[in-house]
Amino acid sequence: MYTESELLPISALQHIVFCERQCALIHLEQAWVENQFTAEGRALHERTHSQESENRHEKHTERGMPIRSLELGIAGMADVVEFSGNNVPYPIEYKRGRPKAKNMDEIQLCAEAICIEEMLNVHLQEGALFYGKTRRRKTVIFNDDLRAQTKNAAKRLHELVNAGITPAPIYTEKCKRCSFFDLCKPKIFSKKHNVELYIKRMLEKSLKDDDED
Numbered sequence: 001m002y003t004e005s006e007l008l009p010i011s012a013l014q015h016i017v018f019c020e021r022q023c024a025l026i027h028l029e030q031a032w033v034e035n036q037f038t039a040e041g042r043a044l045h046e047r048t049h050s051q052e053s054e055n056r057h058e059k060h061t062e063r064g065m066p067i068r069s070l071e072l073g074i075a076g077m078a079d080v081v082e083f084s085g086n087n088v089p090y091p092i093e094y095k096r097g098r099p100k101a102k103n104m105d106e107i108q109l110c111a112e113a114i115c116i117e118e119m120l121n122v123h124l125q126e127g128a129l130f131y132g133k134t135r136r137r138k139t140v141i142f143n144d145d146l147r148a149q150t151k152n153a154a155k156r157l158h159e160l161v162n163a164g165i166t167p168a169p170i171y172t173e174k175c176k177r178c179s180f181f182d183l184c185k186p187k188i189f190s191k192k193h194n195v196e197l198y199i200k201r202m203l204e205k206s207l208k209d210d211d212e213d
Contacts, residue, residue, distance in 0.1 A: 010108060013104070014108050021177065033182075063080055065080075075081045093109045094129070099131060107150045
């Protein structure tokens, strides 16, 4: 269990799943790069949180609901939480784009569910992701596998922050889609890192050969 002072942002789980270097740049080095997509996403969340709570057809809707989990060591806001007639919370996370190949959105939503479970002493079976491009909800089941991935992501996040070291870049295709591409310079630093590893391996090999002689 973590203390209140050790809580980290729920949004950081998306960053750690997408790229540990990006996560470190944001949460260790306090860097941020705004582009069209991040600006649109921020505006979507601000609009969602600014709307008032409402009661309609035996359903109560909370927006911008503060949540936290001492088990995972995270805190933040749930975009929307619906309470139906049986009063079971149904969290909904809003995203500006489309469903992603990697399940970072599902992990963030599951983390929100775990927060709500801990705070309200309930068990949630599912929630939803609402994507701005498709204008549709995607149902997410909080099964054992997703819960394990979420807890592992939270653990990795705390380990990264506690270590206080920004990982070296590893250039992949996903780097092209990252708003931190120019700041991170993955192609340049990846080559430098590879050269350093090569020199280290050659030195180790040379020392081993000398010992054998």
